[in-house]
Amino acid sequence: MNEKPFPFPGLEPPEPEARLRPRVLRAARKAAAKARTGRFARLVDRLWSSRPLRLTWLAATLALVALNATVDPGASPTRTYHPPSAVRGLVPDELAGGAGTERLTDLRLAVAREGLF
Amino acid sequence: MAKFQPDRGPQPHAAASDLRRLLAELHAGDIDALAAIYDRTARELYGLALWRCGAEDEAEDALQDVFVRLARKPPDPSKLRDPRAYLLTMARRSACDILRRRRPSEPLEGLLLTAPEPSPELPVDAATATRHLARISDVQREAIYLRYFAGLSFAEIGTVTAVPTFTAASRCRTGIERLRRLMGVEP
Numbered sequence: 001m002n003e004k005p006f007p008f009p010g011l012e013p014p015e016p017e018a019r020l021r022p023r024v025l026r027a028a029r030k031a032a033a034k035a036r037t038g039r040f041a042r043l044v045d046r047l048w049s050s051r052p053l054r055l056t057w058l059a060a061t062l063a064l065v066a067l068n069a070t071v072d073p074g075a076s077p078t079r080t081y082h083p084p085s086a087v088r089g090l091v092p093d094e095l096a097g098g099a100g101t102e103r104l105t106d107l108r109l110a111v112a113r114e115g116l117f
Numbered sequence: 118m119a120k121f122q123p124d125r126g127p128q129p130h131a132a133a134s135d136l137r138r139l140l141a142e143l144h145a146g147d148i149d150a151l152a153a154i155y156d157r158t159a160r161e162l163y164g165l166a167l168w169r170c171g172a173e174d175e176a177e178d179a180l181q182d183v184f185v186r187l188a189r190k191p192p193d194p195s196k197l198r199d200p201r202a203y204l205l206t207m208a209r210r211s212a213c214d215i216l217r218r219r220r221p222s223e224p225l226e227g228l229l230l231t232a233p234e235p236s237p238e239l240p241v242d243a244a245t246a247t248r249h250l251a252r253i254s255d256v257q258r259e260a261i262y263l264r265y266f267a268g269l270s271f272a273e274i275g276t277v278t279a280v281p282t283f284t285a286a287s288r289c290r291t292g293i294e295r296l297r298r299l300m301g302v303e304p
Binding site (some may be wrong): 003004006007008009010011012013014015016017020021023024025027028029031032034035 | 148151152155159160163164167168173176177180181184185186187188189190227228229230231232233238239240241243246249261262265266290293294296297300302
């Protein structure tokens with residue numbers, strides 16, 4: 001297609017005035033700040049305005065506090081490495097071969113010692 | 118298709134990669150990137166809004182609206198095919214929203230064209246050119262702006278204005294032909 005040139009050579013659309021820049025950027029920053037606080041405020045508002053959500057949050061918090069107070073940190077399960085030489089004779093040979101690579105836990109070792117195999 | 122190169126010299130368009138990087142920074146939470154985005158795009162976005170609305174104060178409002186929406190919900194640039202076309206689309210939508218709110222019969226108020234350097238040899242002065250531009254339709258005017266001043270291809274104009282490529286090309290051609298008739302030149 002043979003396109004015609006622009007019929008008004010030498011003329012250009014005007015530029016935005018310099019005073020517009022700070023106005024636009026100020027409005028944009030304000031909107032961004034409002035959007036950020038708005039998201040958090042909406043979440044808090046939603047949490048506090050809904051009775052079931054409020055009760056769920058309270059119950060979850062209480063449960064976590066109670067569990068934290070009652071559970072003994074020393075009772076957490078530990079993993080101990082037992083080399084193949086340590087378990088030789090306690091477990092069948094086909095399991096003893098894998099013990100070195102997989103790290104037999106205390107529980108599995110106890111099961112093996114009780115002669116379940 | 119090769120982009121049309123107007124004979125009045127290239128316009129300083131924002132490079133797509135540069136704009137994408139700035140939008141990524143904004144998306145990551147760096148609000149200062151907005152100033153750099155403004156410096157690279159405001160002229161083009163303002164021009165489009167002005168050619169669509171025809172009034173300087175409305176074009177200013179449209180430009181502000183674009184940046185407020187960008188700040189409120191920054192787009193993920195990895196999901197944008199063309200960041201510049203995306204911003205032009207935003208400016209056009211803001212201008213269209215403003216146009217919808219006002220009375221449809223209001224005439225153009227601002228000058229749509231100015232002479233960057235005063236020259237007595239210009240074939241048409243800015244006021245006459247604006248008068249002629251006011252007599253073509255809004256959609257023809259915006260297509261001409263996007264073609265000759267934003268340097269978009271017809272496909273890109275179609276994307277920005279949400280019409281098929283052929284329609285974008287047709288609007289541009291008929292708009293230019295009408296302008297030439299108004300000036301007494303054979304289309």
